[in-house]
Amino acid sequence: MEKLGLNEIREKYLSFFESKGHLRLPSFSLVPKNDPSLLLINAGMAPLKPYFTGAEIPPRRRVTTCQKCIRTPDIDNVGKTARHGTFFEMLGNFSFGDYFKKEAIAWAWEFLTQVMAIPKDLLWVTIYKDDDEAFDIWHNQEHVPAERIIRMGKEDNFWEHGTGPCGPCSEIHFDRGEKYGCGKPTCGVGCDCDRYIEVWNLVFTQFDRQEDGSYAKLKSANIDTGMGLERLACVMQGVDNLFEVDTVRKILDTVCEWSGKTYGADWATDVSIRVITDHIRSTVMMIGDGVVPSNEGRGYVLRRLLRGAARHGRKLGIRKCFLSDLADVVVELSGGAYPEIAEKQDYIKKVIRIEEKRFDMTLEQGMNLLAGAMNEIKAAAKPGETPVLAGKTAFRLHDTYGFPLDLTRDILRENGMEVDEAGFRTEMNNQRAMARDAIKDRESSWAAGEQLVIPKDCKATVFDGYDALTEQAKLVYILKEDGTQMPALEEGDRAVIITDKTVFYGESGGQAGDKGTISTDTGVFTVHNTTKSKDGVFRHIGECTRGSLEAGDTATLAVDRRARLATARNHSATHLLQKALRTVLGDHVHQAGSSVNADRLRFDFNHLQAMTADEIARTEALVNDAIYEDYDVVTDLMDLDAARKSGATALFDEKYGDVVRVVSMGDYSKELCGGTHVRNTASVGLFKIVHESAVAAGVRRIEAVTGEQARKLFLEEEAALTDTAEVLKAAKAEAPAKARQLAEQYKSAVKELETAKMASAKAGSDKLIDGAPVVKGVKVVAGRFDSLDADGLRELCEQDGNCRQKDPGCKGCRREFHDPED
Numbered sequence: 033m034e035k036l037g038l039n040e041i042r043e044k045y046l047s048f049f050e051s052k053g054h055l056r057l058p059s060f061s062l063v064p065k066n067d068p069s070l071l072l073i074n075a076g077m078a079p080l081k082p083y084f085t086g087a088e089i090p091p092r093r094r095v096t097t098c099q100k101c102i103r104t105p106d107i108d109n110v111g112k113t114a115r116h117g118t119f120f121e122m123l124g125n126f127s128f129g130d131y132f133k134k135e136a137i138a139w140a141w142e143f144l145t146q147v148m149a150i151p152k153d154l155l156w157v158t159i160y161k162d163d164d165e166a167f168d169i170w171h172n173q174e175h176v177p178a179e180r181i182i183r184m185g186k187e188d189n190f191w192e193h194g195t196g197p198c199g200p201c202s203e204i205h206f207d208r209g210e211k212y213g214c215g216k217p218t219c220g221v222g223c224d225c226d227r228y229i230e231v232w233n234l235v236f237t238q239f240d241r242q243e244d245g246s247y248a249k250l251k252s253a254n255i256d257t258g259m260g261l262e263r264l265a266c267v268m269q270g271v272d273n274l275f276e277v278d279t280v281r282k283i284l285d286t287v288c289e290w291s292g293k294t295y296g297a298d299w300a301t302d303v304s305i306r307v308i309t310d311h312i313r314s315t316v317m318m319i320g321d322g323v324v325p326s327n328e329g330r331g332y333v334l335r336r337l338l339r340g341a342a343r344h345g346r347k348l349g350i351r352k353c354f355l356s357d358l359a360d361v362v363v364e365l366s367g368g369a370y371p372e373i374a375e376k377q378d379y380i381k382k383v384i385r386i387e388e389k390r391f392d393m394t395l396e397q398g399m400n401l402l403a404g405a406m407n408e409i410k411a412a413a414k415p416g417e418t419p420v421l422a423g424k425t426a427f428r429l430h431d432t433y434g435f436p437l438d439l440t441r442d443i444l445r446e447n448g449m450e451v452d453e454a455g456f457r458t459e460m461n462n463q464r465a466m467a468r469d470a471i472k473d474r475e476s477s478w479a480a481g482e483q484l485v486i487p488k489d490c491k492a493t494v495f496d497g498y499d500a501l502t503e504q505a506k507l508v509y510i511l512k513e514d515g516t517q518m519p520a521l522e523e524g525d526r527a528v529i530i531t532d533k534t535v536f537y538g539e540s541g542g543q544a545g546d547k548g549t550i551s552t553d554t555g556v557f558t559v560h561n562t563t564k565s566k567d568g569v570f571r572h573i574g575e576c577t578r579g580s581l582e583a584g585d586t587a588t589l590a591v592d593r594r595a596r597l598a599t600a601r602n603h604s605a606t607h608l609l610q611k612a613l614r615t616v617l618g619d620h621v622h623q624a625g626s627s628v629n630a631d632r633l634r635f636d637f638n639h640l641q642a643m644t645a646d647e648i649a650r651t652e653a654l655v656n657d658a659i660y661e662d663y664d665v666v667t668d669l670m671d672l673d674a675a676r677k678s679g680a681t682a683l684f685d686e687k688y689g690d691v692v693r694v695v696s697m698g699d700y701s702k703e704l705c706g707g708t709h710v711r712n713t714a715s716v717g718l719f720k721i722v723h724e725s726a727v728a729a730g731v732r733r734i735e736a737v738t739g740e741q742a743r744k745l746f747l748e749e750e751a752a753l754t755d756t757a758e759v760l761k762a763a764k765a766e767a768p769a770k771a772r773q774l775a776e777q778y779k780s781a782v783k784e785l786e787t788a789k790m791a792s793a794k795a796g797s798d799k800l801i802d803g804a805p806v807v808k809g810v811k812v813v814a815g816r817f818d819s820l821d822a823d824g825l826r827e828l829c830e831q832d833g834n835c836r837q838k839d840p841g842c843k844g845c846r847r848e849f850h851d852p853e854d
Contacts (some may be wrong), residue, residue: 033149038265038279041148042098042121042369045259048143049096049125052135057091059100059370061321063330065676071330072102072318076122076258083128084197084237084254088673093130098123098261100317100370104333108442111307111344114273118337119314121261129252134169136234136255140204141174144232148268154207156221156228158182160189160200166236170202182221191235197250198241204232206267231267232259275306279365284309286361291348304344311341312355316362319380320373322620324638325387326730335729336436338384339391343439346395353388356381379618386640390729391434398433401425402440406447418448423455430456431463434729486530487517492568494533497546498667498708501591505531507550510583519583521557521576529557529572529581535589536572537596538564543603543707544629548591555579557587596708598630601716601738604665604697604709605655606635608719609734610681611701612654613637616647624731628707632722632737639732643724651734655719662714663698670694680704718742 036044046056060079064070073079076099082088083095099122109116125139144150157176159166161183170176183189192198205221205228214225221228237254239247262274274280284295287308293301318334325335338355345354359381367374402421409419421444429435441451487509496503509530510518521527529550536559539545545562556578563571581587606626613621617639625636643651672692675682680694682704695705697713710716717739727733737745753764762770804812 033151033268035270036148036265036268038261038277039365039369041265041268042123042261044147045123045143045261046096046098048147049094049139052094052125052139054094054096054125055092057095057097059098062100062102062318063321063323072104072333073099074101074103075099076101076124077126077256080126080256083126084256090128093128094126095128096123096125098369100321102314102318102333107336107438110310111303111305114275114306117262117274117310117313119310119317120274123259123261123264125255125257127255129254132238132253132255133166133234133236134173136236136257137166137169137174137202140232140234140257141176144204148264150206150267152176155231156180156182156205156207158184158189158203158205158221160202161185163189163200163202163236166200166202184222188222191237191256192241195241195243197237197239197254198247199236199238199253201233201235203230203234205229206231226272229263229267231264233257275309280309280313282365283312283358283361286358287345287348290354290358291345291350293348301348304347307344308341308348308355308358311337312358313362313366315341315355315384316359316366316373316380317370319383319620320370320376322622322638324383324620324640324730326638327728331730332436335387336438338387339436339439340442342388342391343395353385353392355388356385359384376618376620379620383620383640394433394435398429398435401433402429402435402443406444406449409449418450421449421451423452423457424459426451426453426456427459427463430460486511486515486565486567486569486571490530490567490569491532493531493538493564493570495535495538495570496533497535497537497591500535501593501596503533503535503589504586505533505589507552507581507583507585507587508532510581517583521555521581523555523576523578523580526575527557529559529574530569531572531587531589534562534570534572535591536562536570537591537599537708538562538570540564541705541707542606542626542628544599544627546591546599547595548589550581550587550589552579552581552585552587554585555581557581595630597710597715598739598741599628600708600710602628602630602633602736603705603707604713605659605716605719605736605738606633607695607697607701607703607705607709608655608658608713608716609633609635609651609736610637610703612651612658613639613734615654616651617643624727631741632735635734635736636727636731637734638730640730642726643732648721648724652719652721658697658700659713659716659719661698661700662712663700664712665709666696667709668694668696675704678702718746720745 050056060073062073064073064079067078067081070078076097077084078101079099080090080095080097083090101120101122102118103120104118106116107118110118125136127136144155145152155176157170157180159170159181167181167183170181171178189201189203190198191201208227208229210227212225213219213227214223216223219225219227235256235258237256238250240250241247262277262280265277266272266274269277271277275284284305287293287305288295291305293305295302295305314337315334318330318337323330323334325331325338327335341355342353360377363373363377363380367377373380405421405425406419409421413419421440426435426437426440429440430437437451437453437456441453444451490509507529509528510521511528511530512518513526518525518527531550536546536548537543539562545564546559547561548559550557550559550572555576557572558574558577559572560574563573565571606628610621610623621637621639623635624638625634627634669691670678671690675692675694678694680702692704693706694702695707695709696702700713719736719738720742721734721736722745723733723735725733725735753767756771757764757767760767760770760774804814806812
């Protein structure tokens with residue numbers, strides 16, 4: 033069989049199945065779309081699940097892909113063996129109710145034996161023990177000898193995951209030869225040795241497992257196959273592991289070249305080389321798909337991979353930041369298959385460079401602390417006892433120096449030590465509890481309705497507030513602070529009112545709840561906040577400010593119009609802001625949180641470094657340009673699939689219902705959103721960024737104002753500029769230049785004054801030295817310098833120049849600084 037490169041094998045596979053009527057789809061993003069069950073895509077079929085379940089209609093009933101995958105359960109073993117890796121590519125051909133076993137088996141055999149030209153006598157087949165249909169196809173159609181078709185049990189050849197679609201599978205194994213075997217007489221397919229390796233798995237999804245454990249036949253059977261590209265490349269190139277595959281080996285050789293190390297000469301060195309080689313592949317692919325380093329979720333996985341690679345680089349003696357340059361090699365090798373990494377190459381390198389530099393800054397300090405702690409626990413450990421690092425110390429490394437627990441654990445294990453992980457988690461939980469206690473964003477948990485128990489028979493509230501700000505509604509429940517029902521309210525009573533319908537927006541999606549009044553003929557209830565339960569019950573929180581109200585009354589609900597409109601302006605502005613940020617900073621920007629109320633907006637987003645003044649100005653200008661365009665703000669109701677296909681931006685980690693609201697602002701912005709908005713962008717009025725700051729590693733925050741608050745801010749700044757200009761006796765346009773001139777003059781004057789003080793002090797010290805008394809053979813010089821501060825006194829004494837020039841026998845001087853007011 034011909035030796036083929038990995039990129040060549042990939043193309044041959046995809047082209048082969050295109051010739052069989054399959055639609056070639058590009059690899060899906062490593063970030064799952066609307067699938068909270070997955071952190072990262074870890075299998076070829078994972079992004080196709082909606083097609084298999086029937087939730088979405090596939091673009092064609094036959095599909096083929098080469099899918100990027102990340103698997104991290106074995107991350108601790110990466111490098112220690114040549115078998116483990118975190119990134120791999122999965123070849124797959126899929127049928128959604130089209131062809132079945134006959135075609136799947138025939139094409140798999142044709143591809144391996146004809147396109148790849150693998151000798152048939154080196155291939156073995158396994159099937160599920162009761163799958164006679166598969167046996168007949170393999171034996172009678174493809175003429176595989178019966179003795180080379182192995183029947184195996186459920187644990188090996190039946191794919192199922194709880195209830196739902198499932199079925200038998202058939203695996204194709206490659207025989208590497210006796211030299212890779214264990215030598216046992218029982219050695220064969222399924223043995224734990226390295227002789228027989230699984231190359232391809234064909235899953236025949238034909239059953240539906242019921243709750244009682246029985247299997248019903250599916251109306252429409254599917255085909256789901258998976259073949260690891262790197263594993264097939266090992267077979268075709270005659271190498272033992274993925275690190276010897278041509279493209280991966282080129283990365284590995286580059287690491288060796290830059291470090292001056294030889295692969296295969298030392299086990300510990302090989303571990304570091306393999307870790308770097310594996311981790312840089314995963315890193316490039318993850319950043320290319322929009323993941324940024326952080327302390328949570330997939331961002332934490334990326335940070336761990338990046339910092340692990342950086343640390344192993346230092347162990348190899350590579351002192352400079354090198355991973356961003358190594359990313360070029362990955363892009364060169366894989367950019368043809370995955371154009372997104374070539375298109376984002378500069379951005380990928382930038383993210384890597386920033387994170388590696390950030391880690392370098394803390395690595396030395398953290399390592400010093402860890403090394404000292406390791407020496408202490410090693411000395412304290414009894415003979416034969418494994419030294420254990422305290423959880424408190426591990427948490428300090430994490431909290432102060434950015435050491436992930438995994439990194440601390442890896443370093444300790446390399447030195448025969450362990451860490452108290454339970455103690456670490458306790459410290460982490462304590463810190464989180466303290467942080468929660470410190471947050472006082474609301475008046476109280478009562479004001480937020482957090483502790484309120486809603487009656488079980490309470491129905492969801494009908495929300496009419498998108499199109500109206502007042503309406504008549506029935507007071508269904510009046511609840512006390514402890515959640516018990518009240519028949520009526522008297523003036524001064526605090527309570528929660530639940531109505532059958534409402535125009536009050538309930539706090540959700542980052543938008544503050546509405547304020548306003550609920551009025552009857554007998555009283556007025558002032559609403560301070562409105563929240564919404566997970567079951568859709570709206571809670572109007574406030575107090576009776578006049579008269580009385582009774583449960584069952586019909587009331588007039590009136591939202592504070594001015595506050596609602598101000599909130600709507602801020603909410604619409606966040607949509608414009610996200611679009612502007614993606615334009616200025618790149619399409620890696622995604623919303624990481626938001627908060628909008630009547631006074632201001634806050635928008636958190638993924639970005640690795642502080643925005644420059646120019647970037648802030650450009651972003652602000654783009655938002656205001658969109659406001660001036662007077663785009664109509666249109667809301668459409670559509671199913672989630674249609675919304676995604678329309679290109680609407682969504683928080684795909686969120687759980688959405690079957691029907692979603694899509695808010696469009698001309699052709700400029702389109703997002704899934706349940707909040708309230710202005711009718712056209714011109715109604716936002718004016719947008720002004722007030723502050724840009726860091727929230728967490730990899731997350732930035734913009735605070736801004738719109739409309740009336742923006743006008744108020746400009747008036748305040750105008751007044752401040754006017755006052756400053758008057759003080760400077762300059763025109764307002766000339767005030768900045770005049771202020772800079774005065775600042776330079778002041779700086780120069782201070783410098784001259786300090787020089788004069790030091791000259792005077794030195795002259796005084798000369799006199800002191802000349803007239804100093806001799807005590808027991810030692811000249812004692814003592815004096816007071818009131819004109820010098822602590823820094824000046826330090827400069828005078830530390831040089832020792834005066835004393836030694838006057839008297840070569842001087843051994844030095846001592847200084848003391850006393851506050852004149854003490």
